[in-house]
Amino acid sequence: xxxxxxxxQNQMLELRRGSIVLAIVSVLHQGDHYGxxxxxxxxGLAFPVEGNTLYPLLRRLEKQEVLESTWDxxxxxxxxxxxxxxxxxxxxxxxxxxxxxxxxxMNHMIKEDI
Amino acid sequence: xxxxxRYVYAVTKHMPDDQRQEVAKELRANIEDxxxxxxxxxxxxxxxxLIELGDPDVLAATYRGSKQYxxxxxxxxxxxxxxxxxxxxGLPLAFxxxxxxxxxxxxxxVGALIGTSVATLITVTAHIVFWTTLVFVIIxxxxxxxxxxxxxxxxxxxxxxxxxxHIPTSEVITDFVxxxxxxxxxxxxxxxxxxxxxGAFVETLNPALWDWAxxxxxxxxxxxxxxxxxxxxxxxxxxxxxxxxxxNAAAIAGLLLLYANTDIINPDMVRVIQQHATDxxxxxxxxxxxxxxxxxxxxxxxxxxxxxxxxxxxxxA
Numbered sequence: 001x002x003x004x005x006x007x008x009q010n011q012m013l014e015l016r017r018g019s020i021v022l023a024i025v026s027v028l029h030q031g032d033h034y035g036x037x038x039x040x041x042x043x044g045l046a047f048p049v050e051g052n053t054l055y056p057l058l059r060r061l062e063k064q065e066v067l068e069s070t071w072d073x074x075x076x077x078x079x080x081x082x083x084x085x086x087x088x089x090x091x092x093x094x095x096x097x098x099x100x101x102x103x104x105x106m107n108h109m110i111k112e113d114i
Numbered sequence: 115x116x117x118x119x120r121y122v123y124a125v126t127k128h129m130p131d132d133q134r135q136e137v138a139k140e141l142r143a144n145i146e147d148x149x150x151x152x153x154x155x156x157x158x159x160x161x162x163x164l165i166e167l168g169d170p171d172v173l174a175a176t177y178r179g180s181k182q183y184x185x186x187x188x189x190x191x192x193x194x195x196x197x198x199x200x201x202x203x204g205l206p207l208a209f210x211x212x213x214x215x216x217x218x219x220x221x222x223x224v225g226a227l228i229g230t231s232v233a234t235l236i237t238v239t240a241h242i243v244f245w246t247t248l249v250f251v252i253i254x255x256x257x258x259x260x261x262x263x264x265x266x267x268x269x270x271x272x273x274x275x276x277x278x279x280h281i282p283t284s285e286v287i288t289d290f291v292x293x294x295x296x297x298x299x300x301x302x303x304x305x306x307x308x309x310x311x312x313g314a315f316v317e318t319l320n321p322a323l324w325d326w327a328x329x330x331x332x333x334x335x336x337x338x339x340x341x342x343x344x345x346x347x348x349x350x351x352x353x354x355x356x357x358x359x360x361x362n363a364a365a366i367a368g369l370l371l372l373y374a375n376t377d378i379i380n381p382d383m384v385r386v387i388q389q390h391a392t393d394x395x396x397x398x399x400x401x402x403x404x405x406x407x408x409x410x411x412x413x414x415x416x417x418x419x420x421x422x423x424x425x426x427x428x429x430x431a
Contacts, residue, residue: 034143035143035144035147036144036147036151037147040151050168051144051167052168053176055140055177056173056176056177056179059137059140060179071139077143079147080139080140
């Protein structure tokens with residue numbers, strides 16, 4: 001990897017890291033998921049997040065009461081389903097507004113180059 | 115199957131009880147889901163899944179949300195600054211104290227002095243690094259904000275520009291040597307500074323001075339600390355100048371006290387010199403008195419001049 005590639009990789013990861021939570025809560029806003037199905041869903045939406053990042057993050061968000069979970073034992077195996085709490089829904093709305101505002105400003109800033 | 119359990123154990127073993135079971139259950143469920151997707155529970159697939167999840171220690175740390183560094187970027191600059199300050203004061207001090215202890219215990223020997231000095235400096239450096247780091251590890255992990263721990267940064271705390279009141283290294287070296295000599299003087303004088311007469315050693319300085327040994331050494335050590343601070347700040351600052359004035363005042367007071375209370379030169383030495391004088395009409399004690407009076411006066415003047423200059427230099431130019 002050249003220096004330029006590495007520089008780009010690092011900056012891109014920084015950029016993505018800030019939007020992971022928004023991606024997670026937006027998917028969960030559509031419907032409940034267990035860990036792996038959320039991972040697959042994000043992958044399908046071309047926003048892949050590694051399991052070793054996603055699973056601990058879900059746990060953290062649960063602790064912060066953005067998400068709540070229930071163990072579903074009706075299936076062959078127990079699965080932990082996550083859903084947005086009311087606070088989580090508010091967080092999603094606010095993050096979404098911020099995202100739209102930011103992209104609007106950014107698009108305006110770079111309009112010459114698009 | 116056993117591989118999975120070993121992995122789960124590796125991730126959860128250091129977690130508190132209430133978390134461990136929940137995380138383990140979660141992790142097992144996730145691994146099973148990932149395996150199902152691969153289509154089989156063969157060892158090859160299990161290994162693939164575990165490799166995807168990565169190093170269990172890293173995963174455990176991510177679950178804990180704990181910091182994966184010793185001192186983070188927020189504190190790193192203060193950490194380095196503190197290390198440098200502690201080293202600049204601690205190392206010269208350790209060197210001086212070790213040298214004094216050596217000479218008092220075993221007498222003066224260059225070899226032993228260098229040997230023990232190197233050993234002492236290595237040990238003290240290790241201690242300084244360890245304890246300073248430990249303090250910062252604790253600060254980093256308690257919820258102290260940087261402002262709480264070190265106060266708000268203000269433009270006033272900016273260092274002075276280097277060119278204006280820069281302290282030359284030569285001055286620092288002179289300080290180290292000079293004050294080191296003063297600190298050691300009470301312990302080496304009886305062995306080196308004198309004259310051998312008929313097999314007996316006559317000390318040049320009055321042995322009665324060494325009743326004051328702790329005070330003389332204390333002034334030397336203060337001077338060494340001053341030299342360390344000079345080395346650290348590299349510039350005259352108000353604080354450094356204040357300390358400089360303090361040390362100089364202590365030195366002047368000490369010098370005058372000794373001069374007023376005791377003969378500086380050993381009376382025996384005066385006798386020896388008188389004996390060797392070719393012209394017996396010369397009054398050696400009187401000459402010595404005059405030389406010392408002039409010497410003391412000029413030393414006091416030098417100290418006062420140095421104090422005033424340091425204060426002037428520390429002012430914003």
